[in-house]
Amino acid sequence: MLELKSLPDGCAARRRTEACDRCGARAYSVCASLDERELARLDALAERLPLSSGDVLLREGDLARHVFNVTSGSVRVYKLLPDGRRQITGFLYAGDFLGLATGERYAFSAEAMEPGSACRFRKSEYRALIQDTPALEAMLLERANHELAAAQAQMLLLGRKTALERVASFLRDLTTADRMRPSQEGIVRLPMTRGEIADYLGLTIETVSRVMTRLKTENIIRLLSPNELTIERPGRLSALADGEA
Amino acid sequence: MLELKSLPDGCAARRRTEACDRCGARAYSVCASLDERELARLDALAERLPLSSGDVLLREGDLARHVFNVTSGSVRVYKLLPDGRRQITGFLYAGDFLGLATGERYAFSAEAMEPGSACRFRKSEYRALIQDTPALEAMLLERANHELAAAQAQMLLLGRKTALERVASFLRDLTTADRMRPSQEGIVRLPMTRGEIADYLGLTIETVSRVMTRLKTENIIRLLSPNELTIERPGRLSALADGEA
DNA sequence: CCAAGTGTTTGATCGAGATCAAGGCGGCCT
DNA sequence: AGGCCGCCTTGATCTCGATCAAACACTTGG
Numbered sequence: 286m287l288e289l290k291s292l293p294d295g296c297a298a299r300r301r302t303e304a305c306d307r308c309g310a311r312a313y314s315v316c317a318s319l320d321e322r323e324l325a326r327l328d329a330l331a332e333r334l335p336l337s338s339g340d341v342l343l344r345e346g347d348l349a350r351h352v353f354n355v356t357s358g359s360v361r362v363y364k365l366l367p368d369g370r371r372q373i374t375g376f377l378y379a380g381d382f383l384g385l386a387t388g389e390r391y392a393f394s395a396e397a398m399e400p401g402s403a404c405r406f407r408k409s410e411y412r413a414l415i416q417d418t419p420a421l422e423a424m425l426l427e428r429a430n431h432e433l434a435a436a437q438a439q440m441l442l443l444g445r446k447t448a449l450e451r452v453a454s455f456l457r458d459l460t461t462a463d464r465m466r467p468s469q470e471g472i473v474r475l476p477m478t479r480g481e482i483a484d485y486l487g488l489t490i491e492t493v494s495r496v497m498t499r500l501k502t503e504n505i506i507r508l509l510s511p512n513e514l515t516i517e518r519p520g521r522l523s524a525l526a527d528g529e530a
Numbered sequence: 531m532l533e534l535k536s537l538p539d540g541c542a543a544r545r546r547t548e549a550c551d552r553c554g555a556r557a558y559s560v561c562a563s564l565d566e567r568e569l570a571r572l573d574a575l576a577e578r579l580p581l582s583s584g585d586v587l588l589r590e591g592d593l594a595r596h597v598f599n600v601t602s603g604s605v606r607v608y609k610l611l612p613d614g615r616r617q618i619t620g621f622l623y624a625g626d627f628l629g630l631a632t633g634e635r636y637a638f639s640a641e642a643m644e645p646g647s648a649c650r651f652r653k654s655e656y657r658a659l660i661q662d663t664p665a666l667e668a669m670l671l672e673r674a675n676h677e678l679a680a681a682q683a684q685m686l687l688l689g690r691k692t693a694l695e696r697v698a699s700f701l702r703d704l705t706t707a708d709r710m711r712p713s714q715e716g717i718v719r720l721p722m723t724r725g726e727i728a729d730y731l732g733l734t735i736e737t738v739s740r741v742m743t744r745l746k747t748e749n750i751i752r753l754l755s756p757n758e759l760t761i762e763r764p765g766r767l768s769a770l771a772d773g774e775a
Numbered sequence: 776c777c778a779a780g781t782g783t784t785t786g787a788t789c790g791a792g793a794t795c796a797a798g799g800c801g802g803c804c805t
Numbered sequence: 806a807g808g809c810c811g812c813c814t815t816g817a818t819c820t821c822g823a824t825c826a827a828a829c830a831c832t833t834g835g
Contacts, residue, residue: 364685364686366686366690366691366772366773367772367773368773370690370691370773372689372690374682374685374686385675385678386675386676386678386679386682387675388676388679392679392682392683393682422664423667426667426670429674429675429678430630430631430632430633431631431633432678433630433631433674433677433678436678436681437609437619437631437637437638437681438637439685440684441617441619443685443688444688444729444731444732445611445615445617445732446611446615447791447792448791478811478812479814480812484689487688487689487690488792488793489792489793489794490812490813490814491813491814491815492791492792492793494813494814494815495814495815497813497814511800511812511813527611528611528612528613528615529612692821692822693821693822723783724783724784733822733823734824735782735783735784736823736824737821737823739784740784740785742784743784743785756782756783756831
């Protein structure tokens with residue numbers, strides 16, 4: 286669905302949201318590594334995109350012409366099998382960079398999960414900026430390394446953890462993932478549906494729902510609504526996540 | 531086992547194998563990006579390590595003091611759960627770089643799977659070299675991106691593929707993984723055991739064995755020995771790997 | 776040559792999570 | 806207000822791959 290709801294091209298979208306120097310995501314993104322002059326150059330290259338829920342940022346197989354920076358909201362990144370099976374490889378939030386792991390064509394798709402915004406850059410221009418900005422390149426390398434470590438942790442989860450351990454891991458890690466959006470102290474926001482959680486954890490919707498119910502029953506979490514919860518026993522949750530029970 | 535069989539430290543190991551300029555893995559590794567002067571500097575920093583089967587390169591949780599370059603043989607990289615469940619996150623061959631995805635401490639362990647060799651560098655010295663060598667940094671970033679793409683493909687495999695699809699994917703990808711070691715044209719070498727394949731694919735030894743038998747029965751592969759095989763019907767194998775059958 | 780050890784294959788059974796099937800709960804549109 | 810639709814929960818059953826259990830194939834060493 287929303288297959289053709291693509292993004293506006295060119296200058297039309299620029300200046301739609303605030304400039305780099307007042308960007309709320311700046312402190313959390315690779316842009317934090319830039320000095321004032323460099324930031325001005327980045328600012329000139331940036332194309333600001335407002336995002337609606339379901340908007341397609343990029344599609345697996347398309348020519349990789351752009352890279353992105355999520356500035357608010359949340360994004361799902363996924364790969365598909367020919368018959369439609371989906372694996373979500375990551376959720377992105379404000380400050381996250383998108384487009385690192387790409388050759389000539391995108392190896393994954395990315396869509397907004399809720400209203401938000403992103404910056405888009407022509408890959409060629411961005412590459413030139415990287416060339417001239419060692420601090421930016423170092424930052425990107427560091428980010429790539431973090432992502433790689435996270436990917437390895439996810440492989441452990443997908444290959445060897447039980448359903449209970451997967452959901453516990455997911456809920457534990459959520460608390461640190463969504464920067465600048467704690468809506469309210471201690472409350473964890475779930476911008477994604479059960480189906481998206483399932484496709485991220487290699488489970489089905491039903492299994493995710495059953496495990497959540499169980500965690501609720503055991504008073505480890507409290508479900509305020511399907512999309513908001515609090516963690517009542519963080520230690521217990523973390524132990525479950527690591528398979529220590 | 532072999533827990534304490536650690537590697538010799540310092541200069542003792544240097545010059546044990548050939549220098550950078552005659553290194554067989556050079557063309558396949560990040561070193562290929564260096565000019566003669568830079569290569570000389572790298573050469574001076576390198577500590578050559580001969581590897582025996584089972585040798586520990588680094589262990590999850592240890593202080594990340596070194597980075598490595600595999601120059602021959604093969605290496606398994608894995609993460610463990612407290613109860614011993616193991617997920618192998620990758621196999622490395624000649625030319626592969628190891629140590630990218632690390633913060634202060636290693637987030638995974640790495641062990642040789644067969645006799646071989648590696649170069650070891652002090653992380654601090656290597657970082658300094660990177661600082662002065664943009665081409666190297668660019669190469670590392672590119673490598674990290676490739677690894678990230680590979681990790682996403684592996685997540686799709688672990689989260690959503692059937693046992694048959696996993697083994698087919700593994701065998702298909704093997705053909706391009708082990709550079710400079712085709713032993714004989716058309717013959718695929720399996721330097722790892724069934725147990726290691728299982729821990730890489732999120733399966734058990736028995737399931738891997740049964741699927742291999744099935745692929746053999748259907749004349750898609752031919753098992754010359756448990757550790758050598760030929761692919762008789764590459765098209766069919768690839769279709770199975772992508773879940774198109 | 777046999778014994779012991781390691782790794783692989785094959786067979787029988789079991790079980791965690793998938794699939795199939797209803798209901799329940801909002802939110803949104805007319 | 807009412808009705809539809811998307812999402813979530815819960816229950817019943819099924820199935821793929823795990824587990825349990827042997828036997829088999831090599832290699833190494835006495």
